[in-house]
Amino acid sequence: MKRVYAAIGILLAVAVLCVTTLKFQSNNIKELILIVEKIEDAYKKDDIESCIELSYEFAEKYKTNTGTFPFFMRHSDVSKIEETIVTLPIMLKTDDIQHFAAELARCKNMLVNMADLEMPSLGNIM
Numbered sequence: 001m002k003r004v005y006a007a008i009g010i011l012l013a014v015a016v017l018c019v020t021t022l023k024f025q026s027n028n029i030k031e032l033i034l035i036v037e038k039i040e041d042a043y044k045k046d047d048i049e050s051c052i053e054l055s056y057e058f059a060e061k062y063k064t065n066t067g068t069f070p071f072f073m074r075h076s077d078v079s080k081i082e083e084t085i086v087t088l089p090i091m092l093k094t095d096d097i098q099h100f101a102a103e104l105a106r107c108k109n110m111l112v113n114m115a116d117l118e119m120p121s122l123g124n125i126m
Contacts, residue, residue, distance in 0.1 A: 021072055022118065028065040029115040035061060036108045039088075043101060048092055051100075055089040073118060081110045 035058045042050040062085050069078050084107050091100040 022120070025069065025072065025118055026115060028069075029111055029118075032058070032062060032065060033108060033111050033115075036104065036111065039104060040108075043104070048097075052089050052092045055085075055092060059085050059089065073114075077110075077114060077117075081107060081114070084110070 035054065039051055039054045039058065042054060062082060066078055066082075084103055088100060088103060088107070091097075091103065
């Protein structure tokens, strides 16, 4: 009977850890998406200086918020988004405004997809 209690305890501990990490990931991804939306708003207002500032903030936040993500997901997913994020402020500084909008939309799409793919659902399992 002690083994059954130990097994139940281990299962509960694993379930709590899974829920905690999912919550942590989703909160961090939502925070990053909010920053992207702020950048989009500044871009629509033609406030390039704010876009540059927010882009640098976005790059820093991404590094700090996703530092533990490779423990839970594929490294390629995390690094692919980071490669796009790093180019955003450079595009603005070199007046590559048209490509900036496309790359920002791509970034947001990848973040939304990352959030969707990490949520356990029947579609993600099969």
